Structures are given as C-alpha cells and as structure tokens.
Amino acid sequence: MIKFITFEGGEGSGKTTIIDNLLKDLSALGFDVVKTREPGGSKIAEEIRHVILNKENTAMDYRAEALLYAASRRQHLQEVIVPSLKANKLVLCDRYLDSSLAYQGYARGLGIDQVYQINQYATEGLLPDLTFYIDVDPQIGLSRIQSAHRTVDRLDLETANFHKLVRNGYLEVAKMFPQRIITIDGKRPILEIYEEIKNIILEKMNAVTKEAK
Numbered sequence: 001m002i003k004f005i006t007f008e009g010g011e012g013s014g015k016t017t018i019i020d021n022l023l024k025d026l027s028a029l030g031f032d033v034v035k036t037r038e039p040g041g042s043k044i045a046e047e048i049r050h051v052i053l054n055k056e057n058t059a060m061d062y063r064a065e066a067l068l069y070a071a072s073r074r075q076h077l078q079e080v081i082v083p084s085l086k087a088n089k090l091v092l093c094d095r096y097l098d099s100s101l102a103y104q105g106y107a108r109g110l111g112i113d114q115v116y117q118i119n120q121y122a123t124e125g126l127l128p129d130l131t132f133y134i135d136v137d138p139q140i141g142l143s144r145i146q147s148a149h150r151t152v153d154r155l156d157l158e159t160a161n162f163h164k165l166v167r168n169g170y171l172e173v174a175k176m177f178p179q180r181i182i183t184i185d186g187k188r189p190i191l192e193i194y195e196e197i198k199n200i201i202l203e204k205m206n207a208v209t210k211e212a213k
C-alpha cells in the first residue's frame with residue numbers, strides 16, 4: 001500500500017507547485033491527503049528549520065547542519081508523518097531523508113553512508129513508499145527562484161558548484177534506491193511534469209488495489 005510519497009530536487013525544481021496540485025486533485029478523488037515539508041512540518045521542527053536556513057548562520061558546521069536536519073526530521077515524524085500513516089492518510093512530503101544524503105552526504109562531503117546512518121537512527125528506518133526526484137540543471141532551477149521572487153535562504157546563497165554537487169548527489173542516491181526513486185525530467189513545463197507524476201501515482205495506486213483483491 002502506497003501511503004508515504006516524497007518529492008526531491010534541487011532549488012527551483014517545482015516540487016512545491018506539484019505537491020499543491022496533487023493535494024487538490026487527489027483530495028477531489030477521495031484520498032485523505034496530508035501535505036507537509038522538511039525541514040519543518042511541525043512547530044518544533046519549523047523552529048529548527050529557521051536555524052538551519054537563516055542567512056545569518058554562515059558559520060554553521062557541516063556535521064551540526066546534518067544533525068539539525070535529522071533532529072527536525074525526527075520531530076516531524078513523531079508529530080505529523082507517523083500519526084498520519086497510522087490513520088491511513090496519504091502523506092505528500094516536500095523533501096525527506098534523500099535530501100540529507102544529497103546535500104550533506106554528497107555535496108558537503110560528509111559521506112552518503114555516514115549521513116544515512118544518522119538518519120536511520122532518527123527515523124528508525126522509516127523510508128517512503130515512493131519518491132520522485134525532479135532532475136533539473138541547477139542554473140535553470142536557481143533562475144526560476146529569482147524570477148518567482150521567492151525569499152532567499154542560506155542554501156540558495158551557496159555557490160553554483162555546490163548546487164551542481166547536490167544534483168550529482170541526488171543522481172547517486174537515485175541509483176542506490178532504484179525500486180523507490182523515480183527520476184523525472186525537470187526541464188519541461190511544470191504542468192507536463194505534474195501530469196506525469198500524477199499518472200504514475202494513480203497507476204501504482206490502482207495496481208496495489210488490484211493486488212489486494
């Protein structure tokens with residue numbers, strides 16, 4: 001049964017727009033949908049988010065950053081994700097563990113395996129049922145942010161090379177979890193991407209329902 005779906009990608013990949021559209025359309029189809037995000041998603045987790053993304057915190061140590069993400073994730077799981085899954089709701093989450101693997105594990109150079117172990121402890125091994133990685137060139141993604149006049153955070157201010165490393169990290173993580181992660185071409189118009197993702201979700205939902213019968 002597919003109940004926990006996550007969405008990954010670099011800055012400006014369109015995740016938020018896609019999740020908003022899914023919330024509307026899947027709810028209209030009768031699904032009980034919970035939309036959430038990381039870092040954040042609950043009161044305490046959002047407070048940790050503010051510390052992580054605050055532009056003034058330029059002196060943040062990379063390991064401290066990874067641990068803060070894991071702490072926020074733990075609180076978010078306990079307050080939002082796990083209770084929603086137990087209530088048989090469909091959870092759509094903007095970022096999850098794979099973000100830490102790509103950003104801190106790969107781009108920061110801490111090691112994907114090491115960051116994965118930190119998050120295994122934080123999540124008690126809870127992985128999504130399905131993950132969409134929206135792959136887009138960092139230059140395109142960052143230009144989308146600028147044109148949308150989105151509030152810029154600490155990670156947006158990283159170098160172009162850092163964002164390239166994040167993309168490479170995501171591609172490595174996608175290879176590690178081929179049964180769970182579906183890579184989507186993010187260069188196309190957002191509505192085209194959305195329709196592809198929505199159709200994949202509905203197809204998998206229908207397949208699971210038929211197997212249950």
